[in-house]
Amino acid sequence: AEIANIGRMFQGTTPDNSGVLGHYWNTYYKIIERSNALIRSAETIKGIDEAKRIQILSEAKFFRANSVFILYRTFNNIYITTEPTNFENAFNLINQVTPADEIFKLVKDDLAFSITNLPWTNTQVGRITQGTARHVKAEVALWQSDWAEAKLQAEAVIDPTLVGGPAAVHTLVASTGNVFRGDQNHKEALWNIQWKVLVNGTPHKINFNLMPNYAENMAGSKYTIEQSGRGFSWLTLNNYLRNLLAADPNDTRIKGNYYIKDYVYNDAATIAGATAAPYLPVGVPKNLGDKIARTDHDEFGSTAASRNNFFIRLNAGCKKYFPDDGNPTVDNQTKNIMVYRLAETFLFAAEANMMLGNIGTSGDAATARTALGQLNAVRKRAATTALSAITLQDILDEQARELAFEGKRWYMLKRTGKLYDYIVDHAGYGAPGDLALENAAVNTKTGVAHDNTPANPFTYRNDARRGMKAHFVNWPIPTNIKTLLGPSYPQNTGY
Incomplete structure (x- = not known):
């Protein structure tokens, strides 16, 4: 029931009712801590094969960057250290957040190292590759409105030959019916967590x-x-x-x-x-x-x-x-669970090209490296009609159709400044912007009585529309986490 309670904003809205959010905080900080330890050891250990050292550093830096990026997008007020935990610092109190520019510098530096040193392919399915790191770096660039960098990184994933890599490393699965079939270890998957019975994790x-x-x-x-x-x-x-x-x-x-x-x-x-x-x-x-x-x-x-x-x-x-x-x-x-896949990379590239004015035409192939060519590559795979013009709304709509329930929507809407409005307008079920209680007679947006039609239905489970506040775009730091930090550590604004 937790997923429904969070979705309806019965939980996750105050520091005291957000204990479940602590799982995100703890999990990603644990990954950061272990990455720091691996990086320090790989940098200092003697007698290790150099290729193995570089592999450890490249993968650990990716996981650190990815975890920091997720924490920042989710909680905003985060602190970052690159020091491994030891007896001297384990009980230090943290009283200050890390400035955003320092966070982005660490993330980009780590990803740059990973991109330079990771292979494009790996015989061990599920391992991080250069394409994975470039995909995340493209999204980081979108968060900073660095459209040229987002275009560079996303298009390098789509066509590695643009940056001196091999051809046809990643391709969209031909049919939507096969994207989530089998083990999903296909060329669209950029990072596919291998979830094996009695081996990796529980069902x-x-x-x-x-x-x-x-x-x-x-x-x-x-x-x-x-x-x-x-x-x-x-x-x-x-x-x-x-x-x-x-x-x-x-x-x-x-x-x-x-x-x-x-x-x-x-x-x-x-x-x-x-x-x-x-x-x-x-x-x-x-x-x-x-x-x-x-x-x-x-x-x-x-x-x-x-x-x-x-x-x-x-x-x-x-x-x-x-x-x-x-x-x-x-x-x-x-x-298995695909964390990142190429369809999202195409949407990253389309957005970057749109912002750069590289619009193209409805007849462009994906290889044309235009906004319409890249957006329509995703649409055509789903047998939908190619668009002849493109706006941010088109990208938002296609992202919803293609990536719903894959953990992407909150971040996309937050990054584009639309999260609050979209939740108030569309969370749960009902006509856009209708905040009426379930079974209430009147649509609060229009003042017209519900006539129980697709255009003006009774609402259902739309509690989040009424509960949404502007400051919810950043999650609260749960009380059980905050008490472990220093007394001056700032809670996110509004909580």
Whole structure:
């Protein structure tokens, strides 16, 4: 339930109710601390093979840079040290944050070292490569509005020959249906965490959180691999994202490749029970493969219970985290997780080129190195129509369609100064900007009574719209973390 509580802003809004956020703080600081120790040891140890020394330094500096960058984007008020923890400094109190310019210098210096020394490919899947480091450096440049650097680094990942590297190291998977198939160790993956049963970590509940419970109390339906297993609807697609995906009827991402919106009868043993009411059409025998429909599971139903049932059991879900060979009846699944992938790099490059005025035309190939060529490479892969003009809004929309539920959206909206407005307008379910309580009669944005239509529906789980404050763009430093810092260490503004 934590994912729902954070999403609805029942938690994570004050230092005292943000203990769960401490996991982010502790995890990334632990990575930084261990990276510091590895770097110091690799720099000073005697008798080590020089190639191994460089590999250790390159990987450790990447992990330090990546962790610092995540902490800065998330918490803002962070402190950074490059000193390994020892008996002399372990109990030093920290009273000052590190200035942003020093943070960015460390991140860029570490990434530059990694880029210089990491290989483009690695026979050990899951290891960091030069492409991974360049991808992160491109995003760092976007945060600093350094469009030329962002273009350089992103396009180097897309085509390493531009910087003297080998050809065809990274390519977009040809079909959206194959991006999240199998182990995902394909050429689109820039960093794919290898999550193996009984080897690396424990099974996770990401899929369970992101899929609805479509087979619960549902005649003719059972949990299957094809429909991405069992879920509990803690966090599913809202109408804002569904509308973006519906903008082009050919978009393959919403047709069961990234997301699934239609659930079908698939259980011959119980399908006879779906003939009578409340199953629609009433009195008509259902066939395997027919879309499930019920009068009491209706997004625009006349009762709150009917609408609630729809969101729990039949709303669109994200299937990116269900393994091809998973057990569809259990909560926990084991699947590799792509942290960075090339589709995002294309969007980085498109944004940088747009800002530099390198717009291009709708007919440009990705190799043209123009904003439209790069944005449309992602769109064409999803079978959507190529755009002939480009704005930041186009990039934001495409980022939502392509990368939803991959941990990217908060940072993108924060970087572009749109986080507060987007949460107030679109969090949860409802018409844009409608802050009405669930089942309330009137749309607060327009003053018009809800008519229970796609354009003006009753709201659902839109608490974050009402709870959002401008200072929430930076997470609070949790009380259990703050008490371990010095008495003068500053909390983020507003908390």
